[in-house]
Amino acid sequence: MKQEALKYFTNINLIAFAFFLFLITFIGIVFWTLRRSAKSQYEELGRAPLREEANRGK
Amino acid sequence: MSKDTKSTYDDNIVKMFVYATMLWGTAAFLFGVIAALQMAIWQFNFDLEWLTFGRLRPLHTNAAIFAFAGNTIFAGIYYSTQRLTRIRMWSDTLSKIHFWGWQLIIVAAAITLPLGFSQGKEYAELEWPIDIAIAVIWVVFGVNFLMTLVKRREKHMYVALWFYIATFVTVAILHIFNSIVLPVSFLKSYPVYAGIQDALVQWWYGHNAVAFFLTTPFLGLMYYFIPKAVNRPVYSYRLSIIHFWALIFIYIWAGPHHLLNTALPDWLQTMGVVFSVMLWAPSWGGMINGLLTLRGSWHLLRTDPIVKFFVTAVTFYGMSTFEGPLLSIKSINSLAHYTDWIIGHVHAGALGWNGFMAFGLIYYLIPKLFDTKLYSRTLANAHFWLGTLGIIFYYSSMLAAGLTQGLMWRALDSNGQLVYPDFVETVTKIVPLYYIRIIGGTLYLVGFIIMIYNIIKTVKSSQGKVISVAIPEKAYFPNEKEGDGHRKLEGMAMTFTILATIAVVIGSVIELVPAMSMHKYVSMEKIVEPLTPLELAGRDIYIREGCYVCHSQMIRKMTSDVLRFGEPSTIEQSMYDHPFQWGSKRTGPDLARVGKKYPNMWHYEHMKNPRQVVQNSLMPNYSWLYKKDLDYYSLRKKLSALKRLGVPYTEQQVVNADVYAQSEADGVAESLVEAGVKVDIANKEILALIIYLQSLGQKGGD
Numbered sequence: 001m002k003q004e005a006l007k008y009f010t011n012i013n014l015i016a017f018a019f020f021l022f023l024i025t026f027i028g029i030v031f032w033t034l035r036r037s038a039k040s041q042y043e044e045l046g047r048a049p050l051r052e053e054a055n056r057g058k
Numbered sequence: 059m060s061k062d063t064k065s066t067y068d069d070n071i072v073k074m075f076v077y078a079t080m081l082w083g084t085a086a087f088l089f090g091v092i093a094a095l096q097m098a099i100w101q102f103n104f105d106l107e108w109l110t111f112g113r114l115r116p117l118h119t120n121a122a123i124f125a126f127a128g129n130t131i132f133a134g135i136y137y138s139t140q141r142l143t144r145i146r147m148w149s150d151t152l153s154k155i156h157f158w159g160w161q162l163i164i165v166a167a168a169i170t171l172p173l174g175f176s177q178g179k180e181y182a183e184l185e186w187p188i189d190i191a192i193a194v195i196w197v198v199f200g201v202n203f204l205m206t207l208v209k210r211r212e213k214h215m216y217v218a219l220w221f222y223i224a225t226f227v228t229v230a231i232l233h234i235f236n237s238i239v240l241p242v243s244f245l246k247s248y249p250v251y252a253g254i255q256d257a258l259v260q261w262w263y264g265h266n267a268v269a270f271f272l273t274t275p276f277l278g279l280m281y282y283f284i285p286k287a288v289n290r291p292v293y294s295y296r297l298s299i300i301h302f303w304a305l306i307f308i309y310i311w312a313g314p315h316h317l318l319n320t321a322l323p324d325w326l327q328t329m330g331v332v333f334s335v336m337l338w339a340p341s342w343g344g345m346i347n348g349l350l351t352l353r354g355s356w357h358l359l360r361t362d363p364i365v366k367f368f369v370t371a372v373t374f375y376g377m378s379t380f381e382g383p384l385l386s387i388k389s390i391n392s393l394a395h396y397t398d399w400i401i402g403h404v405h406a407g408a409l410g411w412n413g414f415m416a417f418g419l420i421y422y423l424i425p426k427l428f429d430t431k432l433y434s435r436t437l438a439n440a441h442f443w444l445g446t447l448g449i450i451f452y453y454s455s456m457l458a459a460g461l462t463q464g465l466m467w468r469a470l471d472s473n474g475q476l477v478y479p480d481f482v483e484t485v486t487k488i489v490p491l492y493y494i495r496i497i498g499g500t501l502y503l504v505g506f507i508i509m510i511y512n513i514i515k516t517v518k519s520s521q522g523k524v525i526s527v528a529i530p531e532k533a534y535f536p537n538e539k540e541g542d543g544h545r546k547l548e549g550m551a552m553t554f555t556i557l558a559t560i561a562v563v564i565g566s567v568i569e570l571v572p573a574m575s576m577h578k579y580v581s582m583e584k585i586v587e588p589l590t591p592l593e594l595a596g597r598d599i600y601i602r603e604g605c606y607v608c609h610s611q612m613i614r615k616m617t618s619d620v621l622r623f624g625e626p627s628t629i630e631q632s633m634y635d636h637p638f639q640w641g642s643k644r645t646g647p648d649l650a651r652v653g654k655k656y657p658n659m660w661h662y663e664h665m666k667n668p669r670q671v672v673q674n675s676l677m678p679n680y681s682w683l684y685k686k687d688l689d690y691y692s693l694r695k696k697l698s699a700l701k702r703l704g705v706p707y708t709e710q711q712v713v714n715a716d717v718y719a720q721s722e723a724d725g726v727a728e729s730l731v732e733a734g735v736k737v738d739i740a741n742k743e744i745l746a747l748i749i750y751l752q753s754l755g756q757k758g759g760d
Contacts, residue, residue, distance in 0.1 A: 026304070049141070049218070
């Protein structure tokens with residue numbers, strides 16, 4: 001059954017498609033993260049480990 | 059102490075994991091030093107079966123990875139997750155189950171591995187009941203962790219948490235899929251994969267165990283604890299996000315670089331190389347990000363032992379991730395593979411990156427958890443220098459040993475013949491370097507013991523006062539009214555987890571599916587005979603004794619390999635091997651075609667005392683094989699299991715397995731008696747091992 005199912009999973013176009021989907025998603029993430037307008041927002045988020053200390057409760 | 063546990067962090071669990079780290083670290087490093095001694099001086103195998111190198115080495119690697127590094131990760135994750143989510147761990151009970159379950163698994167490993175219960179796959183040696191326990195405990199950890207994220211009182215999940223999520227998800231996938239076996243008995247099983255499939259799944263697992271057990275969780279720790287230690291935010295938070303996604307997308311593909319120049323189809327090898335080389339960029343991005351976090355605080359590198367450890371660790375991360383892709387380049391790999399260079403490489407990573415991160419973490423956590431000061435900075439500095447020196451000794455000796463041996467293996471004279479045809483000659487040459495490794499390992503261990511002393515003193519100086527740190531009362535939801543919109547956020551941790559899972563799964567599927575349909579690559583014209591019952595019994599002894607940690611069964615497609623060991627190994631030759639035994643290191647010669655090369659008597663003498671037939675051999679004596687009786691009874695079950703997995707045994711062969719094996723054993727024993735063996739060797743295990751070794755390369759498939 002497993003072997004049978006896998007026999008049909010050798011379509012090279014499918015693999016290529018998955019690869020490019022992967023690549024495009026990744027490039028998308030890079031651009032999204034590096035977009036200029038988000039700079040200050042990310043800087044604020046990057047302070048998370050220190051914030052907890054600053055507002056330390058009693 | 060506050061009675062209301064909900065308002066304080068659970069730091070007790072952190073302490074427990076730190077103590078466990080120190081306990082198992084000692085064991086792991088001690089086993090390492092003994093193993094290093096054995097490599098230089100074979101007498102250190104003590105002729106004891108449960109201490110012999112083939113069994114000690116899996117114990118050492120498992121202790122280092124899952125016990126030492128594992129407990130480190132958990133200590134760091136429990137500490138930082140609570141603080142990054144502004145909430146106590148979701149369930150104290152699950153935390154405790156996780157802790158004790160994990161320690162119990164380690165104890166089970168420490169008992170079964172020396173006894174020889176092994177699945178014969180590196181870093182996945184543990185037998186199936188322990189594998190199931192690992193999966194269960196891992197899920198307990200995951201549920202507790204993810205529920206804490208879901209209930210968090212901080213809007214944004216800091217990048218360290220992403221790394222932890224990826225760790226949880228990927229390790230679960232890797233462990234479960236690599237551990238699918240068909241049990242034969244309570245402590246014996248065969249992997250469902252065979253030969254090249256098994257090789258590919260194993261190194262998809264093996265490589266990503268490095269990636270998702272020794273890298274991503276430690277990067278999470280780096281992104282949390284370095285900013286804490288220097289009191290500055292990470293250099294670039296955006297870079298850390300890209301670092302994360304790049305690793306998630308790329309790492310999972312790189313496994314085949316462990317199988318370069320082998321029988322693996324070329325396109326898969328090339329894919330492994332390409333993705334490994336691509337890893338250079340994110341790894342170095344991450345390293346630079348970690349180091350530049352110190353901008354403006356570089357003076358701490360001189361004064362603060364914690365920062366020393368962290369910075370050196372990140373530097374080793376950079377060096378190891380530079381060397382890794384380098385070693386993945388096919389031509390470099392052809393020189394380095396199977397040599398001590400690889401051993402040097404992994405120890406630079408394990409001792410430098412993982413070890414030093416762990417030490418920095420412990421020096422940071424213990425004074426915080428006990429609200430006191432570190433007992434002695436001087437001792438911490440001494441630890442740092444002993445450790446660093448230890449790594450330098452270790453790495454440089456192994457690099458030199460690897461290069462020397464690799465070059466000797468491939469050296470050809472003007473007639474195109476091997477300059478060093480005698481394998482053992484290439485080993486004797488590097489033994490002095492093995493002595494240097496012992497020094498390196500010992501220094502590292504001594505440093506570690508100094509740390510334990512320092513920590514014990516620190517804990518004592520707190521005079522047993524119990525502190526509990528209150529959780530900030532205010533949740534942190536910028537741009538939102540408190541309590542408002544919280545529900546909306548609850549789903550996000552899960553969404554994120556699912557996204558990371560998809561990325562990992564797609565990479566895995568594309569890499570592994572072709573292997574599952576490997577019938578396309580297996581030529582049906584080449585007839586391969588499965589092992590006879592006694593040969594199979596011998597193979598199980600080969601696996602039990604961990605022969606694969608020093609002997610490969612894969613002749614690469616390189617002139618020097620072919621001249622030394624014979625024609626390159628084919629995919630077909632290992633097509634019925636559950637598990638595959640291609641190996642990853644050649645302390646001794648390749649055995650893929652050792653069958654019929656020597657008479658039975660040679661093997662008989664050799665296993666008893668290798669030095670009788672190979673002068674200067676480093677191999678341990680296997681005296682117990684001459685005393686233990688063969689277990690014929692289990693063979694029917696074993697053949698039947700393998701038949702179910704697709705090995706073409708007939709019903710007749712399965713039913714008569716024990717009878718047939720007995721007659722085979724009698725045949726081998728007879729040949730040995732004829733050759734002059736005086737003692738009674740009827741039904742002894744050595745007979746099976748001899749017939750198995752004689753079958754290697756003799757089963758067709760060329």
